[in-house]
Amino acid sequence: MTSPFTNLTSTSTLCTDRMCIFYAVMNTLIFIFGCAGNGLVIWIAGFRMKKSVITTWYLSLAVSDFIFCCTLPFGVVQKVKDDWIFGSFMCKFRYFIKFLNMYSSIFVLVIISVDRCVLVMFPVWAQNKRTIRKASVILLLIWIISAVLSTPAVIFRKLKYEKTTRCSNNITDTESHIATAACRFVFGFVIPLFVIISSYVIIIWKLKSNQMTKTKKPFKIMTALIATFLICWLPFHTFAFLDIKYKNLEWVKIGKGIGISVANANSCLNPFLYAFMGKDFAKHCYKLLSKIENAIEEETPNKEQDSPVVTGESKLLSL
Template identity: 50%
Template sequence: MDMEGYVYDYYNYTDDYDPDVIEEESVHKHKSTCLSEAMCVSLLIVNLLIFLLGFFGNALVIWIAGFRMKKTVNTTWYLSLAISDFIFCTCLPLSIANMVMDNWIFGQFMCKVTSSVMFVNMFSSIFLLVIISADRCVSVVFPVWAQNHRSVKMASAVVGVAWLLAFALSVPSAIYRKVIDHLGRTVCLNFYPPHAHQIVAVTRFLAGFVVPFVIIIGCYSIIIFKLRNNKMTKSSKPFKVMTALVATFFTCWLPYHVFVLLEVNHSKLDHNLLVTGLQVGTSVAAANSFLNPVLYVFMGNDFRQSFKSSLLRKMENAMGEEGRTISRYLSRSSSMDTRASTHM
């Protein structure tokens, strides 16, 4: 069967590759030039910072949300997000080493794992953001139902479904990712059969970006309309963290999706532009994994209060503030609905 090969991993992309000439090309000795190229060095530094900040930042969130705070629906959401980002960050050193050496030395199994983890992280994050948005919307529109049915057990079950879907949509990476010898180096690449590349790219764009974006915007539009119409609250604090998380996610992932879609017709585009776009887009997407815990810290309180409280307290306030405000809103709405029902 004819195969369409793309020598493309997190930081490498070359023209189409002919599997019939693997052995001929492998006689060339390849030397890494990353440390002598400004772009590669810049991306290397950026990814090292992403790894350090993301690894320790998400570990801190996992410790606080998982062991120091009372288990609530909100901490369930944020704990799952932190676990997703933490797992992704643990795989970054392999990609960083690949950048430096310009050679994949970790074998085919880890080649498949690192790529799959990236997409599990992408899909699980966006699905969780959709779930949180829907949860907020239901809490505002149907406060009595939410007061009676919104539980940690249900939240945990929903998170489990989101993770299963994320794993299912990441299967193509496990199937089509391969290790081959190319121009004297070992490369971890996507090796697609005809038309599979287009199908995978479009599916990821729709399921991981367009559809979630529409749902989230819809949920927040309903929330804003409901709150303004009822004049139940004048504070925007309940939605600050969530809004920042959503905006950060889409800002980080949009460049990646744009260049992945362009990659489908890479023969018609400037090669250097596509290489740079894929490298930068992937690094910007990876940055989302360390920005989430940063938002947990600084979005919960105002700037002056953040200097007066400890780091742990700031993170607890950031993650717990939404729950307290939503609970007050639910209680107030339930009380109003009860009083209204006695007059009907």
């Protein structure tokens, strides 16, 4: 009886080159830590903590990252075997989830930035109008828009039968390739970055003008999350454009592979940022669960405070 691994071990395309090993090892680690970390965030934010607007945002981020991490083993198997063995549906589904994760993650970060901006500018209105139900509706719209923007992955991703089966883009003309890359870059990077920076400029200006700087924990967490997202996805977008004209160059192929792996890494980093940005992590690093909870918890307003404006802005800083 032939072993199912016979073809893998006998083929000349066995994963032995450095890029293949790098991709396989890195994405395996992302899968392990991403599923574990995001699973913990889903459990804590979804079941242990009191429901709030901010935990709703972070729960959506964790769900998106968890789903994506679950699809990574398919890519690892394809890279190691140099053969796609999972059929046409999974070929399309895997890349659809990849871009669904990209769009939904950055859109949620945009909403969190705008949400904090509104809390600073209109604290009393925000306390009365900012509800979990409205946050859930906004998240539903975000996921729908993200799904629509991810449809090119379904349309253009197809199986190619050569010496082996490949799950690859089937874009034949340069115009469509440019349009697809430009759409992802504009809607998944440029516009969100502009909105986030604008929101943070307003927040910094408002807080400095009112000297409301009791704690910087939430600001540090969001800054870290956004910076991590941008750093992880910028190489991907850069080499996506270079791949249009220079796809046969070896350094572009290497850069594209690294860019994809670094972009995938974003999905496993958020839970660790929640923990490391919490209070006194160096002193209490073994309390991982409580640190994740502390980092994303939304505290209730202090009823003893006299000024409603101060209460609103203090609530922002305690998020």
